[in-house]
Amino acid sequence: MEVRGLSKRFAAVQALKGVDLDVRAGEVHCVMGQNGAGKSTLIKTLSGVHRPDEGEILWEGRAVELDSPAAALELGIATMYQELDVVGGLTIAENIFLGHERSTGGVLHVKRTNAAARSLLHRLGHGSLSPSREVGSLSAANQQIVSMARALSRDTKLIIMDEPSAILDSGEVQNLFRVIRELTARGIAVVYISHRLEEIRQIGDRISVIKDGRSTANGLHVTETPKAELIRLMTGREVANVFPARTPVAADAPVALEVDGLGLEGHFEPVSFTVRAGEILGLAGLVGSQRSEIIETIYGARKATAGRVSVNGRRLTPGSVSAAVGAGIGLSPEERKSQGLILDESLYRNVTLSTFGRFARAGLLDESAERQAAREQIDALELRPADPDRPARTLSGGNQQKILLARWLVHGTPVLLLDEPTRGVDVGARAEIYTLIRRLAAAGTAIIVISSEIEEVLGLADRVLVIDDGRVLAQSDANDIDEHGVLDLVMEGSSA
Amino acid sequence: MSEQKTPVAERHPAPASSHIAPGGRTPGRNLLHGSGARSLGLVIALAALVAIGLITSGERFLAVENILTILRHASIIGVISIGITFVITAGGIDLSVGSVMGLTTVVASLASVQLAATQSTWLVMVLVALLVGGIAGLVNGVIIAYGNVVAFIATLAMLVAARGLAELISGRRTLIVNNGDFLDFMRADFLGVPVLVWIFALVAAAGWFLLNRTTFGRRTVAIGGNLEASRLAGVKVKRHLVYLYVLAGLAAGIAGLMMMGRTTAGTSTHGLLYELDAIAAVVVGGTLLIGGRGTIMGTVLGVLIFSTLTNVFTQNNMDTSVQALAKGLIIVVAVLLQQRFAARNERRATAKPLKV
Incomplete structure (x- = not known):
């Protein structure tokens, strides 16, 4: 053949x-x-x-x-x-x-x-x-x-x-x-x-x-x-240096997200880590390493069997997404289409999906205010086509990802969890998304990024957790580890 | 979703309208496709039926009297249909509305309830009917949302159980409604139009407002569009599902009161097979059975189409079996046409150049 x-x-x-x-x-x-x-x-x-x-x-x-x-x-x-x-x-x-x-x-x-x-x-x-x-x-x-x-x-x-x-x-x-x-x-x-x-x-x-x-x-x-x-x-990448420069996290930046002994039986062993305001933490690991499960548990979409999560010192109710959203965590899920977007709904309604209550008085929606908020995000994120009424389905992968970022920008969450933010996004749009994520961190958002592309995690994050089979194998400054190092760790981990 | 989306945009001209991409949809064009086109199709279908009525029955068909008959006939099933439009828009189904309505007529016509009503006010009967409907809906909602039982099964169980309960309570006898104030209200005309029709109009208007203008409506559409995405965006999905079934139950309660007014009786056989008529009207109206898109306007038109059809057949003394056959045809044709429309709009939307 x-x-x-x-x-x-x-x-x-x-x-x-x-x-x-x-x-x-x-x-x-x-x-x-x-x-x-x-x-x-x-x-x-x-x-x-x-x-x-x-x-x-x-x-x-x-x-x-x-x-x-x-x-x-x-x-x-x-x-x-x-x-x-x-x-x-x-x-x-x-x-x-x-x-x-x-x-x-x-x-x-x-x-x-x-x-x-x-x-x-x-x-x-x-x-x-x-x-x-x-x-x-x-x-x-x-x-x-x-x-x-x-x-x-x-x-x-x-x-x-x-x-x-x-x-x-x-x-x-x-x-x-x-x-x-x-x-x-x-x-x-x-x-x-x-x-x-x-x-x-x-x-x-x-x-x-x-x-x-x-x-x-x-x-x-x-x-x-x-x-x-x-x-x-x-x-090996054709485009060198697609990752924007890091802004060093201030030494006195407060801890925005604290995960303490969080565990989910049958999925991952208890993990503890903190993310400071303005810091990007990367979770590196292959498919099946349970990295998505970890952030879904932080978000309350899965109910933890051990440990706790706090945002800005406030402890969250385990297993409650609305508590997490209320406390200021946003999630951009792994499966953008099935978990993130309402594909046949308009762009602006997808942007305000977590916040439309704010555009309402006594339960009464103000759609022009919603459109306006969406338009501001469209301009800020260079979402194309710039039409708040266009159904989400008709946008490219990169722009659909931007809708999800816009959703949490409107919400103003201090903690953002991004699961595979560039899956199905082409190379040009990726660079834009990287820049956006960096900009968010620079503005003080604490971010966790997951990606199966190890290079992406290393290029984007300040600090990296290497995960395999539900265990944290190593925690390292992103500058101190390279792709081979991560792969070696993962392969040793899975053969052990 | 909202056929009225357009007027809003026109009332508040978008300050940043220059941002609309060259290929983007302008509000004005929006009216011509999408939900506008679907409603237009229904209006045409209704007009065709009216034309048939005119040809076959002449003047008699358009007489005010006859039109009011059509509307009165539409009103009870209409209120039920508005209620389940919400459930269906959220991707659910409620098969129990007909028998819950029967149950509400029985409980609200009980001698003790009527006695209490006579001693105080007829509104006691209203309260009881709404309470019964609401509780039945609450049971449905809790079983579906927190018991994780498929809506079809849970409400099928309620369909059977509510009918059984109504038979037990009434002893299979017809309970006569003799509260004069209640009957006076329900059987009255206001501005020459029967109160029953006014109730339908009010429920429809309130339903339209709730679905298109409130956070409640937005949540309903969002859940139907993508339940998982709504949950992960922070919408309290389970709680909302319960509200939806309570809403459908309340609508069944209102319909029950209307039925008692029209027939002056409460019986366990009221509302038999109404759930099917209501679902047919909702689906013909353009609400998607898989959820994510709902239209109150469409539901109203769907109900009117079916009641006009019935009227045309009755006027011509035609067999009810032929009528049933015609109904079946209408359902299939209407849904086929909708899919055609939807596919065309989809192509139009995706054919536009995409700038990445």
Whole structure:
């Protein structure tokens, strides 16, 4: 299989801008890239979910058009998605043969289906699973086995695996690798997506790296490429110095946010830290490190099982968002569209969502005052298009992020929690957002920033907490640690 | 949301109107698409029905008497529909309104309540009906918001239970309303228009104001638009949901009083299947069943369309089965048309150049 110059655009976001990839039969080809680099879009294009705007896909030497997942499966391209795509209410066998049931004239052959499923499971080293078991009752790892069995149930020549190890423990990962080796020995090609360098060194033959929707490396041999080189390819920025200069936090700046022994059972161990007015604290860690859970608990969206949070010395009621908002904490959530915005509502109503009560007298809204407040933010943040009545849905990612910042600016919160403020935001708009965040801090707001892009955390924050698996591994001044340092810490942490 | 959004902007000309981007929507154009276009469609549908009525029944159809009949017929279901418009706008549903209304007529017509009313004032009956409706709504709201029960199930349970309770209390007998003051008020005309119609008009006006002009209304729309985002922005979502179901219950209580006035009786069979008629009117009116957009104006027009339809059929002595069939068709066609409108507006909005 060969891919040339693949491009894909979603509304205002250019997700892929020319990606090349060639995969040979019987190899494990790893695709690496940071979050938001375009890995998932690439997979979905290869599996026929999205159609590319430009570029071509060659399959066994001839150009093909993958206009539906069914078309890709027809050719022998199967995909295991990151979000498990099994149907909980059906049995293992029914899931495996979903879409190509063993039947005659619409009548299912239950016995034959179960037998075929059993032999597939056996091949995958899980012969002990009963094909008639309901998938909903299986562990995540076993659900993944079902997903893999489904991929193999067709005449598959290429399997795309999107971060298959993310939900597995180390023993299960070894089983996965054993299965992958067996597949490649029979000439099946595997495209393996991951950002865990160690795994890739173990299982991969060749590596391609994408960054910001572009190929930065294509078909490097795993054994010949040093780790440092891969990190550079994944993170190296074209735009140098996008981060604005820090304003030193005054030594006597008061503590705005105090987190004392805050814990949430099953998610993270008790953490304690403080953020002073005008300071930016960064939480660095990979996806699944529970960093979002920590700030959601500070915000009261999750109810802490231990510890307390105080804003300007006032203790907050645990588990109450309105108490947190009342005390002056604002949150810009990780999932901007599903948790932050009312997409079909106008820009100004999204801006005043936390404060519209203030624009009302005796419950009576003053919409012109609301519009005016939104307009002031539009000017201050250079929100475009500058139309307070435009639905939030029609704005680009960067401008949607600005709406959320504007919401808390109108509120005037002394503490701001920003979860992935630049996810889905293109490079130019990112620089603007960085500047805004810096400006807010300079004006005395205490800020916590989370990002999966370690460089972003380091460039933006004054101080950094490195988090993995719900534990704080290190606390450091942002100047004293670099990206490799953080990655080393995280990797040591997860191998320990 | 608010069809009246536009006039506000016109009354207070935006000082920074020069900031509207070249591709931006100006307030004037706003009237032509969006909710304006939806309401316009309904007005056209209503006009078409009136035309059919005129052709088939001639002068008789447009007689003041007949128009008042249509309005009187619309008034009770109308009040219920206004109440559930709020619930539906917030993304919920209330199936219990019809049977809660039946329950309020039974309790408010009890001999003891009527006795108390005779000894003091007929407003006692009003108070009792509102109390019963409000409590039923409170129960719905608490179960849904704090018990995390799906609204469909919780209010389905209330639908069954309230009807059962009404049968128990009344012993399945019809209770006669004989409080003269109450009946005099409810059956009176004011400025030549029946009081029932005035009540509907007042409830509709208050509902419009509440939904479009108050923080309560804004919260309702916000929750329906994105519950999680509203919660994370600091809106007290659970408490608000309770208020919404109480509001729907209160509307059912008002409708119950109107029903008692019209029929001079309280019975457990009052309001049978009203919930379906009300939901149909709300949805035809353009309120989204998934929440996030609600229009009181649309609900009023939806109710009027259905009652005019009934009137046209009655005037022509046509089968009620044909009428039911026609109702079904109208619901489907209206929703299909709305989707067409919505899709067109969406395209228009996104087709504009985006400057990042």
